Amino acid sequence: MENGTHYRTCHLCEAMCGVAIEVRDGHVASIKGDEDDPLSHGHICPKAVALQDLHEDPERLRKPVRRTTDGWQEMEWDEAFDLVASRLHRVRKEHGRNSIGAYLGNPNVHNHGSLVATMPFLRALGTQNRFSATSNDQLPHMLASLEMFGHQILFPIPDIDRTDLFICIGANPMASNGSLMTVPDFRGRLKALKGRGGRMVVVDPRRTETGKLADEFHFIRPGTDALLLMAMVHTLFEEDLVNLGHAEQWTKDVDLVRLAAMGFTPEAVSEQTGMPAADIRNLARQLATTPRAALYTRMGTSTQPLAALRPGLPTCSIS
Ligand code: SF4
Incomplete structure (x- = not known):
């Protein structure tokens, strides 16, 4: 590597932090966050600093190797490709x-x-x-994106920097740096959200790192998020809070959604979700009445039987 500062993107996770790598005498002298990166604004986590260790590890593979009866043997690339x-x-x-x-x-x-x-x-x-x-x-997210938007990697990304209510269900961006949400320095962004009067509500079976910083935290029984969400949809229709705004032109069959959610009253799902009906209604009201609100779900809503809930797949029943 040439001497000087090399600006790159850390490729260890979806947060994609900008890094500034200082090289002196052909060696990495430092790895810092790139202050001018428009996404990460200088933030990096310890993993990016450890890139130097990976780069300089004496045991790093620099050539293909193959296992033989005499142990590992290096080989040339052409030979490896042919093999x-x-x-x-x-x-x-x-x-x-x-x-x-x-x-x-x-x-x-x-x-x-x-x-x-x-x-x-x-x-x-x-x-x-x-x-x-x-x-x-994340396959359930990809399936939902495929069916809703026509491509499996058209993920909706919450605009955390302009959101005033951030409802986070089954997600732990404090630990994951946002992952699919692509949000380096989640802590700093959360601080900014609270600084402009915004709030974060977390719903999770565990009081996670993110849950500990929430303005409002709700425990939910694992695997019952679909019931909670349907009850929230039910509440939105019941209290006449559905306002599609600009989205109306891209939306169809809204009445079918209303009918599908009809039986899922907050009272009906309360026991299974472990959440009081009043809390569910309140959550739906907050979502509908905060002009810049975002609802974000992640792994906790993905890795469970109702994760890819859609027509044609088994649905839950409310007695
Ligand atoms: S959060 Fe850490 S691992 Fe992920 S891109 Fe940023 S520095 Fe790399």
């Missing part, structure tokens, strides 16, 4: 396409080159056995 290609070809021919499994993880999925090359490669492999960090915690 992998011939083995993949053989395995697929002998055992079928689905005999090959692929796993993608961070920081692979935050790398342009990798993103561009990986999809065609996976398509060429033709295996259905594809796994990633996504499989563990």
